[in-house]
Amino acid sequence: MSDLLEEDLEFRGGTLQLSTDAVMPESSETNRTVTADTPGRRKAPANANPSVLSGADSLTSSTCSFADARTEAPANNTEATAPAPAPAPAEYQVFPRYDVPFNKENIKDFFTFRKGVVEAAIQECITVLLFPEDGEYLGSWLLTEITLWDNEKERIVLLTSRLVMTIKYDFIAMKQLDFKKTYLDDLDTIVLGELVYPPSSLVPRLNGIASGVTTVVKDCVIDRLCRRPSPEDHQSSKLFDPKYFEPRERHLRGVRLMWNKGEPLPLKTVWNPFSQDVPFLTFASHPIFWHKVSDGTPVEEKSTYDMETFAEKLQRAIEAMSSSACCIHHAPIVIQSYVGVTSLLHNKTSMGFFKVRGKFSF
Numbered sequence: 001m002s003d004l005l006e007e008d009l010e011f012r013g014g015t016l017q018l019s020t021d022a023v024m025p026e027s028s029e030t031n032r033t034v035t036a037d038t039p040g041r042r043k044a045p046a047n048a049n050p051s052v053l054s055g056a057d058s059l060t061s062s063t064c065s066f067a068d069a070r071t072e073a074p075a076n077n078t079e080a081t082a083p084a085p086a087p088a089p090a091e092y093q094v095f096p097r098y099d100v101p102f103n104k105e106n107i108k109d110f111f112t113f114r115k116g117v118v119e120a121a122i123q124e125c126i127t128v129l130l131f132p133e134d135g136e137y138l139g140s141w142l143l144t145e146i147t148l149w150d151n152e153k154e155r156i157v158l159l160t161s162r163l164v165m166t167i168k169y170d171f172i173a174m175k176q177l178d179f180k181k182t183y184l185d186d187l188d189t190i191v192l193g194e195l196v197y198p199p200s201s202l203v204p205r206l207n208g209i210a211s212g213v214t215t216v217v218k219d220c221v222i223d224r225l226c227r228r229p230s231p232e233d234h235q236s237s238k239l240f241d242p243k244y245f246e247p248r249e250r251h252l253r254g255v256r257l258m259w260n261k262g263e264p265l266p267l268k269t270v271w272n273p274f275s276q277d278v279p280f281l282t283f284a285s286h287p288i289f290w291h292k293v294s295d296g297t298p299v300e301e302k303s304t305y306d307m308e309t310f311a312e313k314l315q316r317a318i319e320a321m322s323s324s325a326c327c328i329h330h331a332p333i334v335i336q337s338y339v340g341v342t343s344l345l346h347n348k349t350s351m352g353f354f355k356v357r358g359k360f361s362f
Helices: 025-037 066-071 117-129 203-226 231-236 299-303 307-319 341-348
Strands: 016-018 051-053 137-146 152-160 163-170 175-183 189-196 253-258 280-285 327-330
Touching (some): 117 137
Parallel strands (some): 189 327
Antiparallel strands (some): 016 051, 137 280
8 A cells, every 4th residue: 555646647748868968177187086096997988978867957977986976075175274074984974864854753653663674674585586696695775766756665675796676575564565676787877966856846846835834733733732832932933934835855865777878768658657667766765764873773774774875885886897888977866757746745645665654554
């Protein structure tokens, strides 16, 4: 029942296209420096056109690695007098999310928050689904998959030296429901960056309205009815503060794996919400990750929910393949959603995740 709202028929007009823009001069200088520092790093072919997503005003890209993007200092800041602090190791750095999903109480409703559940599920998937011909096992994660229709889904991701396996798992019945293999040889583009909407999209405005209504109802109305208001409440807060309803972007980073060779999506895929032929996968960190960061959870356990760790290991796996011609770009990832009413309802109610919902669990 976690995917009941997938049967939506929202209009989709986004396409994937091949960009012919030349790389910016300053980018090329940076790339020469990075290549000189690390001779073993893969170079993009000189005649290869970087594949990026259309739909935004400007999308820049570069061929630097994931680790460089995470530890990069401010560019060419010659006016700074104090030396910049040394960057922390990549595995300990965390990109902040300003709208952390759920609170500490609600996050406990997720079945994957319970101790040992994720570990048992991953071990079962490794044992049952991976075979010697799939290559060397490199790692496993519990991530959020963002579909073509902007729906968030809870997925187990396994990475080997040959493929990425995406698994739909029932964390209530503790059984595997479906899986999909994507071979690394088939990938032509990987994009890492901020998840954004097209400039003409109404989704940020609708997100602001939905978040504002939720805030007013839960934090203002219900709180004031359940407890005796103090004089400070009347002075420091307003019941209908306009800032509650401001447009809200995702403020979330993701990674997109593409194998469409720059071709636009066919109409039968764009218009069909049940299509299984979407030539890309988009992943973000699992909501639990944002609550594991602040407590005393070991680093190894936090990384299970971290998209950044997955992206770094994916890059290493691709660089180790001599036959791979995959290009790596750091650019905004455009989610081609323009109205997004059904995806808004789907994501606000967490229908893509297995959790306790009152007297029911699904």
